[in-house]
Amino acid sequence: MPTPQPSESPTASAAQSGGPSATATSVGGGWPDASSTGVPEGTELTNYTGGCEITKPGTIIDAMVVNCGLRIHASDVKITRSRIKGNINLRDTAAGHSFTISDSEVHVGDKLITGIGNGNFTADRVEVTGGNRSMYCATNCRIENSWVHGQSGDPAGKAHFSGIRMSQNTVVRHNTIICDAPRTPPGAGCSAALTGYGGFAPVRNNLIEKNFFLRGDSSFCAFGGSTRGKEYSDQAGHIRFVDNVFQRGSNGKCGNLGPISGFDPSAPGNVWQNNTWDDGTELTPPNFGR
Template sequence: MTESGAPSTNGKRPRRRAMAAVAVLAAVIVLAAGFLINEYRSPAGEPVAATQGAPSPGLGSPVPTLSAPGSAAPSSSVPSSSAKAPQASLGKTTLDAAGGFPGPGNTGVPSGTQLSAYSGPCTVTRNGFEVTGKIINCDPFMIRAQGVVIRKSLVKGTLTTTEATEFSFTLEDSEVSAGMWQGPAVLSTNMTIRRSNIHGGATAVTCAANCDIRDSWLHGQLIPDNVDWHLGGFLANDTGDGGRSNVTLIHNTIACDAKSNNSGGGCSGNINLFADFGPVSGVTIRNNLLGANPDISYCLYGGATAGKAHTSGVRDIVVEDNVFQRGRNGKCGGYGPVTSFNSGLPGNRWKNNTWQDDGKPVAPAN
């Protein structure tokens, strides 16, 4: 069974005109048009054109300001390893081999895709079920089947499987907007994610076991005042499948970009490996951009945090070729770029991780 939408070739973005005499009018037109395009809403579920990777207004997904190489200060809203930000276009911006990182221009629903209302079940139980080009108003969108595919769609809610099962899904060229709640936007087992824009919730993605995430943008966590929530970009703190995490994070932009609130709640780290409920192991973290935020503790927790119940079983964590932003304080996080990575554990490897601005090495720390 499939839910499909038809592609469009006329989803053009508005452009500002640099004419001083009409500056105010032009700004009003651009803002109004951008709002209408990015809302992803239409009466009676009629198709609307999507703009590549742009968070829907009102869903609380701020675009993080990330620094370009050679500058410690933020210079662009587009996370990129190139000083030149990706240009807006009708089609998807290709993720180039030179190291351009995922962001609003190359993740999420491709520009020009026609989205229409999803009318299928909010709990999927049919193996091989596919959804394409839909606005999915399900919270949660629950996967209780194998081989489910969500493609070129907007999920307005959480997307989840059940831990320690064989249920599985693939999320491609899509956006998940979870809104504000004390949990992850996407979880928990047997997931494959490609070129997707994931925001909302307290954590963008939580993985219990068997998660392969590439070319995606994890960001935009949400927290209200008067609560002590712990936020993150990616979290692995449990295990399935014989005690191994089996996590692959390759070529993503991962940022916990929320500010701390009035109760001390806020971001722990961008990537959080904690041996709370099982020994985190079998993790590959390669060629990712880790966004700076002085309100997070560290940009990376490496699995060997003292006092955790299963730290003794942590092993086979490979962290290589990643790029750390320095941010305003020059340390990526409030205390530093990394903690709790033990190079002496079996199979652990730290190699060629660098600062974005000058290419100098980032050393592991435990």
């Protein structure tokens, strides 16, 4: 473990800790927010002095402030009760590397990078702000009880933003998900709180269960893996949206164009079950935006 340094204040909001200001500190209704994610109140944090390249299996980072991005090149890395001022990146998903992060915060700042990625990870009770994408799972991820919001903007007006992007073998359960990055001309802005397109690989074997999709400022609140024109859109399958809640917002649609796009209810194993608007009424989008 790193040598302890003088402690930092035990808790802080995203704005206090260098991330974008939060959309709201309290979501309500039992959904994950500032009160249930991030560093637990009363935790004494010390400055992390270890390497930013993690190569030792079983490395533990607990109750630390990490002032760099972490690169995971080892198995069974554990990050708990910590504040990361940067991102966490596991690049080689085929090498057996893996990590878990819990009761922690990842504040990426104004950088066009992913907050937590790219696979073989578990995130539980984590708050993520900044970046152009809060989390990305290429394969083998479990994201639960977490709060993603406050993505950064792009003054150049080019980048597309999202809360969580899924590809394969992903569980996204009981999270509060929003994409609320500012729209900047000519083309920067949010695609969706949850994206899955089928542009680089088939979107398959994903469970999206009991999440709260907030209105934000995205085109849709979710993309379901079968976006028209994408190379692998016809190979999507076993994508299950179950018991999710979509916030209508002032336009009554969740996203600017609708709640979800690119979900094919006829694809093998695809399920759309008991998803509702935030007023409790059933949500069955016509043609799912296809």
